[in-house]
Amino acid sequence: MDAKQKLAERTELFNNAYAFKHNKRIPHLSNFFTWQIFDAGYDMNALYDYDIMEKIDDEFNERYQFDCYIDLLTRNPMRATQPLGGTHRISDNGEAIEVMDHVLMEQTEYQAFIDDSDALYWSKVFKRYCKPEATLDDLTESVQEFFEFGEFATKMVSKCMNEYGALNYYSVMTITPFEHLFNYLRGIKGSSSDLRRVDEGLMLEFMDYFNDKYTKPNIKMALDRGTLPGFASTITTGFLGHTVLSTKQFEKFYWPYLKPTIDECAKRGETVSIMCEATMLRFAEFFEDVPKGVMMVLLEQDDPFEFRKRLPNVAIAGGMPAMMLGHSTPEECVNYVKKLADEIGDGFVLSQNKMMSFKNDCTRENLLAVSDFVQEYQC
Amino acid sequence: MVDMEKLATSMGDLEEDDVNAALRQVMDEGGSQATEAMDACQKGMNIIGERFESGEYFVGDLIYAGELMTGAVDILKDALVSGGGAGAGKMILCTVKDDLHDIGKNIVKAMLEANGFEVIDLGIDTPAETIVETMKEQDVHIVALSGVLTLALDSMKSTVAAITAAGLRDSAKIIIGGAPTNEEACQMVGADAWAQNPQKTVNTCRDWAAAFAA
Numbered sequence: 285m286d287a288k289q290k291l292a293e294r295t296e297l298f299n300n301a302y303a304f305k306h307n308k309r310i311p312h313l314s315n316f317f318t319w320q321i322f323d324a325g326y327d328m329n330a331l332y333d334y335d336i337m338e339k340i341d342d343e344f345n346e347r348y349q350f351d352c353y354i355d356l357l358t359r360n361p362m363r364a365t366q367p368l369g370g371t372h373r374i375s376d377n378g379e380a381i382e383v384m385d386h387v388l389m390e391q392t393e394y395q396a397f398i399d400d401s402d403a404l405y406w407s408k409v410f411k412r413y414c415k416p417e418a419t420l421d422d423l424t425e426s427v428q429e430f431f432e433f434g435e436f437a438t439k440m441v442s443k444c445m446n447e448y449g450a451l452n453y454y455s456v457m458t459i460t461p462f463e464h465l466f467n468y469l470r471g472i473k474g475s476s477s478d479l480r481r482v483d484e485g486l487m488l489e490f491m492d493y494f495n496d497k498y499t500k501p502n503i504k505m506a507l508d509r510g511t512l513p514g515f516a517s518t519i520t521t522g523f524l525g526h527t528v529l530s531t532k533q534f535e536k537f538y539w540p541y542l543k544p545t546i547d548e549c550a551k552r553g554e555t556v557s558i559m560c561e562a563t564m565l566r567f568a569e570f571f572e573d574v575p576k577g578v579m580m581v582l583l584e585q586d587d588p589f590e591f592r593k594r595l596p597n598v599a600i601a602g603g604m605p606a607m608m609l610g611h612s613t614p615e616e617c618v619n620y621v622k623k624l625a626d627e628i629g630d631g632f633v634l635s636q637n638k639m640m641s642f643k644n645d646c647t648r649e650n651l652l653a654v655s656d657f658v659q660e661y662q663c
Numbered sequence: 664m665v666d667m668e669k670l671a672t673s674m675g676d677l678e679e680d681d682v683n684a685a686l687r688q689v690m691d692e693g694g695s696q697a698t699e700a701m702d703a704c705q706k707g708m709n710i711i712g713e714r715f716e717s718g719e720y721f722v723g724d725l726i727y728a729g730e731l732m733t734g735a736v737d738i739l740k741d742a743l744v745s746g747g748g749a750g751a752g753k754m755i756l757c758t759v760k761d762d763l764h765d766i767g768k769n770i771v772k773a774m775l776e777a778n779g780f781e782v783i784d785l786g787i788d789t790p791a792e793t794i795v796e797t798m799k800e801q802d803v804h805i806v807a808l809s810g811v812l813t814l815a816l817d818s819m820k821s822t823v824a825a826i827t828a829a830g831l832r833d834s835a836k837i838i839i840g841g842a843p844t845n846e847e848a849c850q851m852v853g854a855d856a857w858a859q860n861p862q863k864t865v866n867t868c869r870d871w872a873a874a875f876a877a
Contacts, residue, residue, distance in 0.1 A: 375761065380814055382763055472766055476723035477730055480677060528723030562842065566718070585842070606813050607847050638843070642814040 290449025291514060294351040298451060298516045302555050302599050303577045304631040310621070310658045313453060313516075313601050313635035314350035315582070317359060318381070322643040323347075327378030331362045334436040341440060345448045347648075348655040352451035352516050352633075353444055354559075354582075358437040364429035367422040369415030379643060388412050389469040391478055394486050397469075398493045409469070445514035453557070455515040456506035459522055460541040461494035466525030476528045479537065487537065495541050503545050507552055517580065518554035519545060524561040531566065539570050550578045557601070560584055568594045576631075584637055592628050599631040604654065606638040609646040614653030621654055625663050634658060665689050665696055667703040674707020675714070677724060679731055682707075686738040694742025701743060704735045708777030712862045725861060726766065729773035750779035751872045754805035755797055757785035759818035764811040767841055771807065771861045778865050780872070791818075791825035798831055805871050807864060808854070810841040816848050823853040836871040840864055 285293070297311040321330050324340040331337065337357040345353075360372060360381060371384045388409045389397065396404050414422075444450050459467070465475040478487065503519060511518040521542070526534055549556045558564075559582045571579070576597045583591060583602035591600055603624040608617055621634060634654075640646055665685045673681035682704070689696045711728045714720040720728075736743075756775065758768050765787050775782050783801060785793055794806060806826070808819050819839050826832050839849060840858040849857040858864040 377761075380761055380812070473726055473730075476726040479723055480679070480727045528721060528726065530719065530721040530724060533721070533723065605847075607816075607843070607845070607851070610813070611847075611851055638813055642812065642817075644817055645813050 285449075287445075287447055287449035291445055291451070294449065294451050295513075297351055298633065301601075301631055301633045302517070302580055304599065306630050307663060310625050310661060310663060311351045311633045312349075312655065312658045313352045313354065313582075313633050314344075314348070315354050315602075315636040315638070316344070316640040316646075317355045318357070319640040319642065319645050320344040321357070322379075323646075323648055328374045328381055329378055331357065331360055331374070331381075334432070337436070338440065338443075341443075345444075345450065348651055349659065350450060350655070352453050354453040354635075355639075356437075356440040356444060356452075358433075358440055361430065361433040364426055364433045367425040367429065368413065368418050371413070380641075385471060386412065387469075387471050387474050391470075391474065391482060394478075394482060394490050398486075398489055401493070401497065441514075451516045452514060453516050454520050455512060455517055456502060457520050457522070458499055458502045458506070458545070460499065460525075460538060461491040462529075462538050462541070463522055463525045464494060464498075465490075466528070467522070472528060475525065479529075479533055484536075491537060491541060499541065503548065507548055507554055510552075510554060517557040518549060519556045521545070521556060521558055522561075523558045523564060523581075526564060526567065527562045534567055534570070539567075543570075546574055546579060550575050554578075555580065557582065560586070565591060565594055571595055571598060574598060580633070582635060588624060588632075589627055592631075599633070600628060601633040601635045602637050603628070603632070603634060604636045606636055606640060606645045609636065609640075609650045609654070610644050612650065614650050617650045617654050618657045621657055622661065625661065629663075664692070665700060667696075667699050670700060670703040671706040671710065674704050674728075674731065674735075675710025677711070677720075677727060677731065679734075682731060682735065683738065686735055690738060690742060694739070697739045697742035701735070701739055704732060705777040705779070708732060708774060712774060712777075712865065715860065716862050722770070725770045725774070729770050732773045732777060751775075751781075751869060752805070752875065753781045753783060753801060753803050754807060754868060754872075755783045755785060755794060755801075755803050756807045756809070757789035757794065758787040758809045758811075759815050759822055760788055760790050761818050762810045762812050762815040763787045764809070764841070767811065767861075768809040771809065771840065771864050774861045774865050775807075775868060778869060780868065791822040794822055795825050795829045795831065798826065798835065799829070804835050804875055805868055806835060806837045807868065808837065808839045810839070810843065813843045815841060816843055816852060819848075819852040819854065827853075836868075836875075838864060838867055 297307050300307045301311055320340055324343050341356050362372060372381050375382055441452050444452055470478060506519050546556055555578060557580045561584055563585045565586050574597055580599040580601055588600055588603040608620060665688050670685045686700055689700045756772055758764055772782050772784055808822060823837060826835060837854045838856045838858060839852055839854045844857045856867050
């Protein structure tokens with residue numbers, strides 16, 4: 285089968301999974317982010333060399349034959365952020381990337397953001413992102429490196445489709461206003477205390493402003509052009525900030541900005557994938573009315589069997605525990621995949637329940653056993 | 664005089680302005696009620712723990728509660744004779760080697776202190792040797808290991824092995840917590856227990872402390 289045929293088959297596998305149509309085999313989604321670097325015999329410093337990264341991606345695809353990739357070593361633009369100070373650094377032993385925590389917007393700056401977010405970004409936020417001694421030359425170098433990184437990422441996305449014959453999981457990545465606070469502007473601690481300390485009206489005004497200016501146009505663009513060939517869904521969204529929210533807070537600050545995206549996808553026959561960190565079943569009631577065929581959730585800590593019972597209308601990606609891939613036998617891994625496929629049934633894509641990042645998250649032997657099994661097993 | 668019941672309720676309700684006003688009143692009146700006020704804040708933290716368990720509060724509320732508790736100690740510190748919260752004994756808490764996450768650890772620390780533990784916080788990226796040395800030097804028998812990365816499980820396992828090699832394992836209780844932990848991880852690491860939330864850590868450590876004291 286050539287790459288074009290593979291891509292067509294894999295596209296059908298994912299479309300069927302979204303639509304709860306029966307698949308002849310289990311689609312396999314790679315949630316591997318940096319483990320493959322170790323598998324190929326390198327350490328994290330490989331992230332500085334695009335030729336090595338491409339070689340690692342090629343070998344990884346050749347060896348395990350995933351149907352779809354969340355990451356192709358294109359997540360960490362180390363060389364691009366470094367000239368400005370960088371928020372990421374590689375640990376001394378080369379086995380982990382450490383991300384420095386920083387707050388880019390102060391608790392007192394919500395009104396300033398609403399008044400003129402562009403001005404705040406350029407006068408305050410960007411400065412806080414950079415090292416204090418950053419110069420114009422550093423900025424120039426950073427921009428040049430970003431272009432190079434962009435070229436590498438574009439090349440890998442294209443290679444994934446045209447040479448591997450595999451799908452890319454990310455299409456248009458969009459996030460709700462609270463996610464932007466949580467992940468970028470205010471951080472985990474800041475966004476948590478803001479929910480209590482900042483005037484509720486002002487918080488909601490910020491959410492509306494952010495939604496109108498940044499989120500909605502992004503979603504409109506994605507929906508207007510529809511799912512692109514070679515991609516698994518129309519829209520992808522991260523679900524991380526919910527981890528600090530109570531149900532009441534979720535209902536007030538999160539759901540009103542996520543629901544319209546899901547509704548619009550349903551209306552237009554498009555799809556949305558949610559990449560969920562930690563658990564989300566405590567918010568299950570909000571998703572009960574999502575029509576089948578619209579949404580897929582990449583699960584992390586939720587039990588996939590319980591998830592299927594609680595939300596039979598939402599397709600599942602995930603299920604394979606990193607703990608098992610790293611510490612069990614091939615036979616145990618394969619038996620568990622069989623159990624997942626048999627019990628969850630249609631509307632299921634096998635993936636890993638963590639971003640597979642570290643050396644001991646998986647063994648080659650286990651992953652080969654699982655990869656071979658999903659190619660053969662008739663659901 | 665400050666109404667301590669009301670202070671505990673305000674803390675439980677996470678009413679920062681009311682809590683701070685009451686604590687400042689305690690200090691303005693000479694600080695003689697400082698220990699009582701600390702106890703009231705700790706009582707409030709227990710209310711917060713119960714509301715977390717019932718689902719009314721969630722992680723963001725615990726982060727905020729931790730900030731309130733730190734602020735409370737800061738206001739009262741000059742009038743507090745001792746560190747407060749004596750009774751449950753000493754224990755070690757840290758994020759293990761190669762993991763730099765501290766938010767979960769700090770939430771757990773605030774809740775343990777509110778329950779009377781003297782928490783020796785060894786910080787983040789903590790080598791096993793540091794934990795072993797501290798156990799020996801400070802005669803500590805309860806150790807709580809935190810981690811967010813799957814990488815942390817390896818460090819937890821090495822830490823338990825180091826505690827065993829030092830001959831301290833039989834007289835120690837070890838609990839692990841954080842995103843990658845579960846029953847299988849607990850067994851793999853060789854810990855005595857694992858906790859999916861801060862309140863469970865508190866409950867488990869309280870039971871262990873009571874058993875050690877018996």
